[in-house]
Amino acid sequence: MPIFSSANEIWLLHTEQALRQQLDIGDKPFLGLYADLFTQTVRVRLRNTLAGLRDPFQGFLNALQRWPAVFASHLTAHVVEGYGAEGNAAVYPYVTAALFGDARELTQAQRDKLWRAYRRACIRLGLDVVPAHSTTAYMVAEYLHQAGVPMLFVPDLAKRMLKYAALAGVPESDDPDGVVLWQGAMAERLGPPVPLTVQRAVHGDINGFYVRLFLRLLKEADSKPSGTDSTIAAAMAEAIAGHGPIHPQGLSIPKVVWRDDWLGIELPPGDGTPWVVDVDGQIHHYRGATDTRFIPFDCPPLPGSAKVSRRDGALSKAFSLWDDGRNNRFLAFDSAGLLCASGRLNAEETLLIDPGMVTLVTRFRPDEYPGEVTEISPDPTLYWLAADLAPGETLALRRGPAEALLTARGRPTLAFYGASFRGVGGNEFYASAGLGLRGQVPHELLTEPSGGLRLVLTGPGVDSELEIPVTPGADGRFEVDLEGVTQGFRPGLTRLGVELRRTEIRRPMARLAAYLWFGLQGIDDRVRFRCAVLPSNLDPDRCDNLAVDETRQEISYRSDAKRFFRFAFVLVSGRSVQFAGAVPGAFMILKRFHEGQVEETPVRKGAVLAVRGNSMEVLDIYSSQGGTLTLGRWRKEVPSGPGMRRLHLSSLAEYLEPGQNRLWFQLPGGTPEPLMELVTPHQVLGMTTDTKGGLLRVRLNLPTAAEAMRCSAQDLLTGRTLELDLLCNEAAAHLDRSTLGWLSCGERRETGQFPHCLEFPLERWSGGAWLLRVEVRLHGRWGALVNEREDIYAWGALINDAGNSVTQHWLLGQTDALDLAKLITVFKRVHKALLACYAPDAWHGIMWLEAIWRRLARRLEPVSGQTLTELVALDALGPPLTAQVSWFPLLSIGAAIPWCYARESVAYHAIGGRGGLLGELCRLRAPLCQLFLQQHIEQTLAIGFHNVMRMQKGTPPCGFSLKRYRAALFARNIDDAWSRLSREDWRPTEGDYLGPVHWRYALGTLQQRYRATLAGNEARRGWAMRLVRAFRSRPLASFAPGIPAHLHDADGLGLMITMPAGGWDQEQENLLLIDRTLCLFASVCRWEARGAGPLSAWQQTLRQGLLSDFDVQAQTQAVGYLLYVGRDVFEFYLMLWELVFAADADAADEESVDV
Secondary structure: OOOOOHHHHHHHHHHHHHHHHHHHHOOOOOHHHHHHHOOHHHHHHHHHHHHOOOOHHHHHHHHHHHOHHHHHHHHHHHHHHHOOOOOHHHHHHHHHHHHHOOOOOOOHHHHHHHHHHHHHHHHHOOOOOOOOOOOOOHHHHHHHHOOOOOHHHHHHHHHHHHHHHHHHOOOOOOOHHHHHHHHHHHHOOOOOOOOHHHHHHHHOOOOOHHHHHHHHHHHOOOOOOOOOOHHHHHHHHHHHOOOOOOOOOOOOOOEEEEOOOOEEEEEOOOOOOEEEEEEOOEEEEEEOOOOOEEEEOOOOOOOOEEEEEEOOOOOEEEEEOOOOOOOOEEEEEOOOOEEEEEEEOOOOOOEEEOOEEEEEEEOOOOOOOOOOEEEEEEOOEEEEEEEEEOOOOEEEEEEOOEEEEEEEOOOOEEEEEOOEEEOOOOOEEEEOOOOEEEEEOOHHHHHOOOOOEEEEEEOOOOOOOEEEEEOOOOOOEEEEEOOHHHOOOOOEEEEEEEEEEEOOOOOEEEEEEEEEEEOEEEEEOOOEEEEOOOOOOEOOOOOEOEEEEOOOOEEEEOOOOOOEEEEEEEOOOOOEEEEEEEOOOEEEEEEEEEOOEEEEEEEOOOEEEEOOOOOOEEEEEEEOOOEEEEEOOEEEEEOOOOOEEEEEHHHHHHHOOOOOOEEEEEOOOOOOEEEEEEEOEEEOOEEEEEEEOOEEEEEEEEOOOOOEEEEEEEEOOOOOEEEEEEOEOOOHHHHOOOOOOEEEEOOOOOOOOEEEEEEEEHHHOOOEEEEEEEEEEEOOEEEEEEOOOOOEOOEEEEEOOOOOEOOHHHHHHHHHOOOHHHHHHHHHHHHHHOOOOEOHHHHOOOOHHHHHHHHHHHHOOOOOHHHHHHHHHHHOOOOOOOOOOOOOOOOOHHHHOHHHHOOOHHHHOOOHHHHHHHHHHHHOOOOOHHHHHOOOEOHHHHHHEOOHHHHOOOOOOOOEOHHHHHHHHHHOOOHHHHHHHOOOOOOOOOOOEOOHHHHHHHHHHHHHHHHHOOOOOHHHHHHHHHHHHHOOOOOHHHOOOOOOHHHOOOOOOOOOOOOOOOOOOHHHHHHHHHHHHHHHHHHHHHHHOOOOOHHHHHHHHHHHHHOOOOOHHHHHHHHHHHHHHOHHHHHHHHHHHHHHHHHHOOOOOOOOOOO
């Protein structure tokens, strides 16, 4: 049925076609941006045409259906030009002016009908719309959404963008997530006098039109704007004309993120950039790193707000977090972990979020939630849950009658699928083989007659836009195979962009980008990357622990001595991107969070960790394959995708029980492997012991009454173990002759302490050297007994075969009768027992451990084979992670048995990685030049040999000079390696050995351990510093007279820095002396391997010369201190001197060289 006259409808048809053509080829996202196409003549004719209708309102609705471009533009133009600063109520006068030519009141029913018709018209035109019922004023929001930024304010917007770019850098235009992040952060700074319409338009620009246009104009500053956006572009270009280069390059915007089950701030990349983080008024200062840096919130545990600022104050960003501490709150994070919303139960409005994966952190456990809900913190109570929301889908969180609704915006989604690799840092790339894409289009976008859909692929590897038609199903879902269309791309990594568009419309409905490795055929066990052709843009200088097999066209890790390997690629833009993966096997890193700092410590298998209910520690467990973790009745999967599972230690405390405190890992179809033991510490307020009448009594004062105790005992001579479950005041225990102990519990004293007494009838025990530890259950949780410093408690019982308590003289007699095989077995048990830090009031009862250790060590003669392997592996063990950071063991194998460092190199072949770098000594043999040519040894060492040029042709190295090598190390620029050195997971391996990065690493650990031991250890540190000062002027020749003259320099490599004008400070002086002494000791040990003498001379100098007034224990503890703090420095020198002596002393045809 005609609405207007025939002439008017013919005119409307032509006008509609002209407008639709411009809308279809344009990429401007808002209808108001096409107002310049809507001429004054057209507007006047429309007003006259509408005025002639008997029912203008119904006529306008009908006209919107038949000519959506004309009448939607007509209405939008009135809103754009008329809307002021009066608020939402002022919108409808301009709406009715478009309909009637004057301001009138519309009924609520009319407003609803008009909104529906207008919204439907916008969808038909391919324009983004506001989600239905998303706010209380959703109708007005739609009209304002389509207005966009008025042309009058475009120049001002451009200037503000330019100003913000100078502060925060700019994103890559092909990075949709970066564009959205930059746009959101910039929009937050658009306060008055910028009108509210401008702020809303920028926030509502979901595809980043204004930002992308701005980025394009920055790159094309000298070109004349053209295309469908030329008017806006010209206004922007004029505003930013003459700008200088944008610094910093890349984004410099802090974020609040959910990272590996922890809430915190992610600082952007930027070496040395000073940042100030204000969390609820608590100020912390940090410096940026080469990569992003994660700063967890640890105090207060529920931060209300955070503000992150550069120290110069030029750039800051504020975040609202937990509004209060009530248990009805929750935070929502998007698929990238970025904070996207906060909410509460019984909120008035539905919370809108983007469709896709969402992570929720809640203060409450939702009732009847269909997915997994994990408690991640008991105090304050926090839960984790995740959901994958389709467009328009609503998720309900309920607790009793209270409810919160989260609705996914009705926008299309896109997602890649196929073989992918997710790095341990969370970034990801896809293989081109088997690559596909899934999407879903909301129902309301499919119901409108809008033609078909197409995917458009763009990127540096794509010469021109590739188009792929798609046909969604009835549910709006579709899948597309992308492998075939990417086969001709250049091999290597690039960022592939995908846009979903309507068939006849240029403007995208959705955007997606991801890193694609073209030519990657498959990924095996997350460590082997099979290629059709090797990537052309791999950056070898920034890669780490990678082995490239050009014959097999494969890339994998080089060495399992490092826990990670790292890819680095150079993109077309010149930017480098990196991805790190874990080597095969399961390994662990403990992260301690304190005052915003993160301390990372590798955890060896078999270690013991303390678990506390208020712990801020997490355990990262890595595995190249997925598997299952178990702890008693607790069970958790390690996903094969990222290959990592983060555990909050505090959440595991409730699962610990006697005999059920070991964490296991099992691969699919494999055998469970024990990873570690977990203990909950319980503080002892007082302790005494005595042995009378054949009873060992242990009296304990605890803060509360014990519910039960379990005693674990081991005979260190035979290895026998006992487990005793003890209940309080069990009368029958005294009468039962088979009972080995009982527990008495008293009433609470006035001091608030609860007395407990453990009694052990020794005549019922088998003879042996028994070490006893006790676990106690308090408040339903089992835990180990510790003092205030968390030193552990243990007790000893030396019992002969008659059941009598005896002294350590009996024990020493027992050890003297052991053969070598049993001796080393007993020594291993005793040494492991001595790694712990015992409470002082318990130590006096087990001091016999030290006596037996020394007696056994003296009996160990220089040997090779399995005994050497066991000793070296024991020597590499450090203190338990439950000990204070300042603690290190009292007794050192290397100090008491130094010959374990002085055997021939082949004797270390069976050690592998268990003994640090000593296992590498067996590889430092002829032909030595191959160690350099095959890049086992870093090339800088070659400069230390006088025939470095001939070495390149296969000539064996000779004529080493430590001075020349020292200068070469000092001269090497390692700027690109600092990011590796700053990572706690990094360890030197093949290709790094004896190079500048290896040396910087060793110096760093020396300084770190030296500083950690300053909190105590005065005696041992004092003895050690006296030793290094005494060795200051001792030449190597005084211990090894037969050493070649050109190798007499063993003064160490130094700190690799220029001496300050005021001289070395005390710490630097001490580190230099430690370095020199360890260099000298290592050279003595490796020269000893070539003939007896040097090591004996070293020992004699210690005992009869330099430290003659020290007793033997002080001497070994002084050397033990040096070997502990300088372990990595010492291993470096052992490798160095072994290679140097092999080159300059072992060769049968040694040249006479002048160096």
